[in-house]
Amino acid sequence: MNYKFLIILAMLGLALLIAGTNIPEKTQNNYLRIAAGQEINGLNPFNPAFNDVYSQFVMSNIWEKLYRYTPDFLDNPAAKGSSDRRIFLWIAEEMPSYKKVGDNYEAIIKLRDNVYWWDGERLTADDVVFTSNLMLKFGIPPQNWVNWSITGDESYVESVQKLDDFTVKYTLKELVPIFETGALMGYIFPKHQWEPIIEKSIEKHHKGTDKISKDERILIASEIWSLNLGKDIKLDEIIGSGPFKPADWRKGEYMRLDANKDYWAKGRILEIDGREYEIGPYIDGILRKVYRSPDISKLAMRRGEVDITGILPSDISEFEKIETIKIEDYTANSLFYLGFNLRRKPMSYLSFRQAVSYLYDKELFNERIYHGRLPPINSVVPFVNDYWHNPNLSKYGEGMSTAEREYKVYIILKEDGFKWSKEPRFNIVDGEVIELREKGEGLMMPDGEVCPIVRLMGAPPEEIPDSAQANIMLQGWMIDIGIPAKYTPTEFATAVDKLSPIDGSEPDFDINTSVGWLTDPDPGYIKDLWHSTQMPEVTAGGNNYSGYNNPEFDELAEQSAREMNPEERREMIFKLQEIISRDLPVYPTNTVTRIQVYRADKFKDWFNRKMYGIGGCNNPYAYMIIKPIERE
Amino acid sequence: MFKANKLGIIGVVILLLFLFFALFGPIYVEMMGNSYSPMGGMDTSLGINPETNSYAWPPSLKHPMGTDSKGSDIFSQFLNGSYLAFLIGISIALGAAILGVIMGLISGYWGGRWIDSLIMRSADALVSIPFLPLLIVIAAVVGSLHLFTFIMIMMVFSWVGVCRVIRAQTLSLRTRPYIDSARVAGASSSRIIFKHIAPNVIPLGFYELTMIVGAAIITESGISFLGFGDPTQMSWGMMINFCTAQGHTFKAPWWLLPPGFGITLLSMAFYLIGRAFDEIVNPRLRKME
């Protein structure tokens, strides 16, 4: 081989290097560029795999709902008769009206007559009936079934009928709050696009003239959800009614949504936090770029490659110096907790659960490890969900120092009959606990048995790096008192399987810190999480991991799921939170606060939605509202 | 003979330095108190650093390498990291060497027979598996790679190199007259392998062994960086992982740089020593001088 050739090759590389630095000028545009942490799972709204917040975020810009939650989560005066006062009209023109007919109820929904699909067709009652029947007859989209049923197997909705082009009647077996906050908040799909597809699938899988059997229904449903939107149905053939149309998608890299210039809601006025905004959209579209590490997306923001991104609390000072960038934070309505397995000792002792709750210093963790990212909560309804949140619950050691907490735990355990082979000793000066002098050893439970090793099942550092540190510290404090604790990092899927085995066997864990919930604004989830029928060994895949079984709680939870009066329902929900805080099947620890930065010099009229899912300035309402700032 | 090899001396010096660090770790914590413990200790007297908006402070007299975002001493983490690096590197290398030497001797002595094919095909299969991804899969299986698990897995994957060297040497050695002479005298296979061949080939595996030490340290850091490491052990890789995860990559160089230099220098030291040793024991190379 001729080495000159190789050298030339190297020179060529160098030349490219220099040439490469001459970036071609970009064309001026008004696309909003979002730095995303993750690729969306997919676009097919019927696919249960695409239930992640990112996919839902894109879908919510394509298909729309009859009702939504108010943009600022404040009371909507029109929603007085509803189970949640924060419901807000979207495709529907009025709040649902109810009437009792015999054993059943009838709900009448009036639709707007100015809603158009992207292909120019009008959105009518036919589409709403079609979409609802899709759910009732075939159970698609499957992920929404939970909103259509209280018992799990049968729907509370009897039937759906079209009264006229813009009026739909739902016949209900019973009146439940979830009808408004669940069933009426699903996407509405265009009948003219999806009916032929469903018909074809029925033809293929349904033999004979009988009713469609369960097996056939499964085949049909899975065929629909395995359609590949973007390929089987091309991106530009998707028909929606929302403000943004999918235009270009390079999986794993970016997605482009173009503004729907003929959006039906254009010009409508939204009142948010007392200010009026006119709906657009005014921007050219949305460019969603995937960045694989928060450090990199932060750099991209600083270099002006994107217009909005999430940052870590420690980055705040960096961005405070930049005038053109504004910082906002919002708290997601999510719930993390210490989950105790009540079936096992020593977790079955209330005093032990209280002891661990006292030891878990969520204030310290939030300050030192999470840097304000995971604010402490005391209730299973986080404080951001202020309508349903009960603020008067025990705070288990707030304001205490580590030594004080440890002493408190020692007292609680001792009073309940726990014994040590060597008791922990404390330095107490003038009644004030200064420090732990000697570690406790050989804890024995009140029944005389030696306390077994307590495993703390936590997220591995690959998922949530900081929670590993918190778990290690908790483990250390527990060992100080003499509780034989062991932190076992467990990957999310494994944790879910241990908490709720698919085969309906008993959950296998001691204390769970790894799995939390992104909770609905509707507090109905309390029943789903701690009702005794929801124990995994009773209902396979149930969510009551702790095995909490309290008839008082069950009764009240069922009652609250059927109470339509918001005031009375609120009282019940408050009571439920109290019971959980008292019995401690779980100890709520924290929720999640996220911080965002956005370009204030490029777009104006941002508003921060402080709660739920993708909140903050990254909310779907914002994109219909923000306006580009004129530049030279 | 080391004197003749300057690079080897550099390696030894670096190695001794880190060995000192590793041994000094527990003494340092003992001296400074529990708030300097590499795992979980934090300096409660620190306030928030406005530059980093966290408890991460640059090096000072109190904290010679500064503190991390929760106010823990980085120097004590660094010392603990060098201890772990030695632990990981040496135990993996030793385990792999034992496995590799045995496999290599067996395979080489019966070269061309079915047992040789079996061992060499398994070696081929091991080399053909994308290793890092496989480690990630295993990590996902068990939640996170506990240090012991990691060491065991690395051993299983690292013996191939040693085995090949030992096999090649054994192959050439087994036709040497003194081996024949022993066989004619009636020596059994195990006697020939362990009394005649092993003492003559094992030194040649040392170079491979030092390569494994370096590779083990780097692999551990990569796995930890991806977040699959053992969170109860503050290794160098874990330090980098925590630094990036806390978003301090680009603003706390005192946190990012030490573990990286530790990994680089220590694996380099092992490589240099291995190379120097190889030049001394490997007659083929020595002849060339």
Next chain:
Amino acid sequence: MANLFEVRGLKKYFPVGTNLQFVNLKMFHFQMKQRVFTKEEEWVRAVDGVSFKVDDREVFGLVGESGCGKTTIGRLIVKLMEPTEGDIYLDGKNIVKLSKNELKDFRKNVGMIFQDPYDSLNPRFTILESVKEPLDIHRIGEREDRIKKVVSILKEVGLNPEKSFLKRYPHELSGGQRQRVAIARTLIVNPKMVIADEPCSMLDVSIRAETMKMMIKLKEEFGLSILYITHDISEARNVTDSMAVMYLGKIVESGRTDDIIENPSHPYSKALISVVPDIDPDIKRGKIELLGGVPSSSNIPKGCRFNPRCPYAMDICREKEPDYIRVEKDHIASCHLL
């Protein structure tokens, strides 16, 4: 004298195997380690049908240029490798297939002395360990007896003072001393037969004669038969009683040593003998020049395998392999000229 030892139709073919290359590289923190590339394709006919007999207490010489297969025969006889075809008899017993116990017994009865004294002793063993090893292996005598026996055998092979050698390592010894140690090691278990594979070729000329004399002496003392492999016909003449001349894996001539030296029948033997100046100044013969070099044994010529180099080659030599012809009693040769 009875036949102690007999070889019939012995053949050994080797596959061609070559170590080509090895690579050692770590890239992108991904290790690629050494690979030995081998290919096994064609066959070398190293020994291609050899038969001979060795009598009790006889020294039988196997003579030929290097690469003719004589060393392979030695290795086949001591079972360092398995023959492709043919039989070997020791005391009338076929030794090609032996059970484990029989093999151990066989090992005690047949010893081998190697060509290279620098390499036939394990460099990490002391002389004591090396010489004692066969006793350890065959579990002969107690520990004390073994050492005594080592000392006495060292004396037999002429290493003086015996005791001073015990703790020394091979690299501290001269070539001749090492070869004596190797001989001691072989003889310590009282074998019936010894294969000596060019035992003197790597020694200084000055000590060759001495070593040879010692071997003859030991042969008498121990009652041995020796298969003496050499490329040097004058050495064969000094040591052996009978001999066979080999060329490219076949015996071309065999018989009493004196008969062959005085009356070589095969052109190859003639050529070998003619180039040795000191055999007998009275015998006047013309020198016979051999043409070219030894062909590769993987590519053996058709017909008589000696024909490309033979000064008397005829047409038939290129077509047909000659049979063995009896020249006189116990003296046979294979040539078309006879």
Next chain:
Amino acid sequence: MGRLRYPLRRIIEGLITLFIVMTIIFLLFRVMPGDPLSIVIDPKMTPEVKEMIRHSYGLDQPMFVQYGIYLKNLFTLNLGESFRYSQPVSEVLAARIPNTLLLFTSASVLSAVLGIILGRIIAWRRNSKLEYGLTLAGLFFYEMPIFWFGLILIYLFAFRLNLFPISGMIDFELWTLGATTGEKIIDILHHLILPLITLTTASFCGMMLLMRTSMVETMKEDYVEAAKARGLPDKVVRDSYAARNAELPVITAFILSLSASIGGGVLTEKIFSWPGIGYELYQATIGRDYPLAQGCFFILTLMTILAVIVIDITYAYLDPRVSYD
């Protein structure tokens, strides 16, 4: 026929290896605790729906039936459907493989070129300060954790000096809003440079040391000595006599490194957000996307085995030291 036997044997051996590896991979994914569909299945779904989903992915079958289907699919090169993308695995891979190849092939070529040139120089000037300096510097970069080095380079060149893009393979704005092919090529090259520098700097040393050893060996050969004795200039002897024969092992190593580097690319691709197969594998694995992860493993293993076989076979025919007469 003799000539065909060796390659045939190597190919059969390769197939067996592939089979073993793929079986290990299959088992590994199945012994994973936890529900493979946990990313797909929402805990809030009813058990019936969960069962439906499991059925639609064939995960309700007994393990050996799944294994049979898996082998059959591998045999027909049908790699299944990704859980995450709901797209055939082959399509996902087809989009990723060229990206990976682009990055790692260019890095391998560059480091081989650099390694050969530098290795030649230091072999020629043995025991000089230059040799020690280059070896030490090369080793330093060689032993660096590549992700750490990448982070530092991003900080210096992309962030501080603002010379290169920070991450990714393309400027998304440019691509989606229309750009000429020329602009697109320049854009990719621009994104390529930083990861390329990282990879090259971190790996040229291996090639350099190999080249050095190989050169030193060849320089002892008689014909090189003879050339020197004839009084030819050093440079000619070095470049035309010694180096030419020394490069064979380097080329081999180069081919091996090509196949090996892809599997080691997880870290690099993660740091630079390079949309390649290594990062896809990482994501698929932590996301429990069996079909995709298995597909990635299949491709990577196949590449490694192929490279080794190709080298073995070509070596057996090319090396002049082995002749067939």
